[in-house]
Amino acid sequence: MTVLVLGSGGREHALALACSRDPAVGQVHVAPGNPGTAAFATNHPVDPTDGAAVVDLARSIGADLVVVGPEAPLVAGVADDLRAAGIDCFGPSAAAARLEGSKAFAKEVMASAGVPTADSRTCTTLDEVAAALDTFGAPHVIKDDGLAAGKGVVVTADRQAALDHARDCLESGHRVVVEEFLDGPEVSLFAICDGHHALPMPPAQDFKRVGDGDTGPNTGGMGAYTPLPWAPENLVDEVSRTVIAPTLAQMQDRGTPFVGLLYVGLALTSSGPKVVEFNVRFGDPETEPLLSLVDSPLASILRAAARGDLSGVEGLRVRSGFAVGVVLASEGYPACPVTGRALTGLEPGDPDVLHAGTRLVDGRMTSSGGRVLVVLGHGETLAGARQESYERLARIDLPGGFHRHDIALRAAEEQARAGLHDTSSPDPTCVGTDKENS
Numbered sequence: 001m002t003v004l005v006l007g008s009g010g011r012e013h014a015l016a017l018a019c020s021r022d023p024a025v026g027q028v029h030v031a032p033g034n035p036g037t038a039a040f041a042t043n044h045p046v047d048p049t050d051g052a053a054v055v056d057l058a059r060s061i062g063a064d065l066v067v068v069g070p071e072a073p074l075v076a077g078v079a080d081d082l083r084a085a086g087i088d089c090f091g092p093s094a095a096a097a098r099l100e101g102s103k104a105f106a107k108e109v110m111a112s113a114g115v116p117t118a119d120s121r122t123c124t125t126l127d128e129v130a131a132a133l134d135t136f137g138a139p140h141v142i143k144d145d146g147l148a149a150g151k152g153v154v155v156t157a158d159r160q161a162a163l164d165h166a167r168d169c170l171e172s173g174h175r176v177v178v179e180e181f182l183d184g185p186e187v188s189l190f191a192i193c194d195g196h197h198a199l200p201m202p203p204a205q206d207f208k209r210v211g212d213g214d215t216g217p218n219t220g221g222m223g224a225y226t227p228l229p230w231a232p233e234n235l236v237d238e239v240s241r242t243v244i245a246p247t248l249a250q251m252q253d254r255g256t257p258f259v260g261l262l263y264v265g266l267a268l269t270s271s272g273p274k275v276v277e278f279n280v281r282f283g284d285p286e287t288e289p290l291l292s293l294v295d296s297p298l299a300s301i302l303r304a305a306a307r308g309d310l311s312g313v314e315g316l317r318v319r320s321g322f323a324v325g326v327v328l329a330s331e332g333y334p335a336c337p338v339t340g341r342a343l344t345g346l347e348p349g350d351p352d353v354l355h356a357g358t359r360l361v362d363g364r365m366t367s368s369g370g371r372v373l374v375v376l377g378h379g380e381t382l383a384g385a386r387q388e389s390y391e392r393l394a395r396i397d398l399p400g401g402f403h404r405h406d407i408a409l410r411a412a413e414e415q416a417r418a419g420l421h422d423t424s425s426p427d428p429t430c431v432g433t434d435k436e437n438s
């Protein structure tokens with residue numbers, strides 16, 4: 001099989017690497033890719049949001065499967081263009097990608113499907129926003145209805161700041177979703193979907209704030225780990241039943257079946273798991289630790305999903321133990337990252353160092369984005385995985401670069417206290433499909 005991955009970040013590096021480990025895969029191509037993917041795959045300087053260019057590239061390399069990393073090509077309809085050209089694509093149609101592209105649409109689908117989520121109002125005027133803020137009270141949650149590159153959501157106790165954000169969104173022509181605040185730990189649950197059935201992956205957790213102790217502004221994600229030793233044992237089954245299956249059924253009923261990765265962002269509230277957001281692609285940086293534990297042939301599974309039939313896939317085999325990913329960020333991230341600095345201490349082709357924002361300049365590895373690397377560690381305990389990741393990170397130098405020191409720290413301490421020195425089973429764990437339920 002020849003696989004083409006679209007995108008250029010750490011997530012795409014991890015996807016391309018996981019596909020390359022599938023024995024059915026001969027060649028892996030990435031567009032545009034990065035210096036990390038260049039170590040084992042062929043990079044192509046093609047814009048992933050340009051449907052015609054992507055179809056041309058897929059044809060010219062004889063791609064059997066295209067895996068779309070970021071949301072922008074999906075919202076732009078690149079998956080539709082590929083399917084129209086008869087090329088298997090893992091990623092939803094533009095119509096189904098609205099689950100991420102429009103918060104108001106996602107809310108409408110969840111309401112019709114009876115999926116547990118925060119109560120919300122979709123507003124088109126500042127007066128409606130003010131009324132909704134009063135209905136729900138503080139802390140206020142205000143969301144830009146359109147894609148806003150991670151900057152669309154403001155959670156604040158300050159009513160004026162809430163109104164200011166809403167005004168900015170309305171002035172840029174977008175609707176505003178005001179929500180009830182959901183309390184409880186956040187979990188990212190990914191499901192590989194074929195339009196009817198889902199293959200859920202183990203839950204992961206992402207650290208969104210820039211600073212230790214969850215301080216400072218929101219970022220694209222400063223680190224992640226998986227699995228979650230503290231998560232309820234039935235979480236995956238419960239979310240499959242209450243969220244994933246009804247959402248897939250609802251999308252099918254609307255004539256826009258969801259084929260691709262459904263990212264369910266959850267808050268584990270005192271009244272059960274509730275959806276904070278849907279995304280329509282793998283999360284970053286959760287994907288990097290997650291895929292590093294997957295033992296199943298990923299490309300074959302994604303192709304089965306792309307063809308609308310996961311029924312032959314028994315489940316996802318996942319290695320025992322834990323994986324932690326820590327992001328090395330550029331000075332000034334997220335507000336104004338300084339790029340173009342020399343990165344040293346990297347071993348070429350290291351599968352545990354995923355490139356998120358790097359570029360080769362005159363043969364020298366340099367930083368080219370806010371998030372530069374995702375550095376992985378593995379272990380039989382979270383403490384062990386953390387230690388490996390932070391030791392690997394210490395060997396890498398980026399002037400002015402920084403990282404959080406507390407990725408997975410609390411969970412590792414709780415795990416150590418509970419004496420859980422192993423995952424629940426010493427054998428590779430299997431996460432089953434929800435075929436029986438849907």
Ligand code: AMP
Nearest residue numbers: 118141153155179180181182265276277
């Ligand atoms: P979103 O882009 O919708 O995931 O929102 C980004 C972040 O804002 C989430 O990861 C949460 O930390 C926070 N957030 C969003 N919606 C809510 C909510 N209803 N209650 C509490 N926090 C929220």
Ligand code: GLY
Nearest residue numbers: 206221283284285
């Ligand atoms: N890790 C958050 C996201 O991918 O949206």
